[in-house]
Amino acid sequence: MLVHGSGNADLTLANIEIVRSSGQKQGKKGRVYGGFYTLAQQDIEKAENYAKMMDGSSPTLYNIKIKNGTKLYQTDRDVTRLSPDTINELVKDGFGVLVGKDPRGHTEWVVIDKDCIASVSKRG
Secondary structure (H helix, E strand, O other): EEEEEOOOOOOOHHHHHOOOOOOOOOOOOOOOOOOOEEEEEHHHHHHHHHHHOOOOOOOOOOOOOOOOOOEEEEEEEEOOOEEEHHHHHHHHOOOOEEEEEOOOEEEEEEEOOOEEEEEEOOOO
């Protein structure tokens, strides 16, 4: 089970976007990035802080259950700002979740294939 901090109080599996078509806050203008970023249960405080950073929204935490048998890609590299090409290549190779580091060196779990998510539920 993973945890996701969001400013969306109504997040569902149906409205998760791996590569967002609009409204990206990070990155250089004109570039598109993707991934659904989550953290391990022991890092719930970081997820709470992320949810609180979302301006003008409702900080909410979600449990994200990944399907058994999902292929995991592990790297020591920074996993922020994944390009659609990188995501597509990894998914083509059968991976559903990527595990790596954020710029501060914290471990992040990035869902790159929405089909590997078994369920999404609000915490608490």
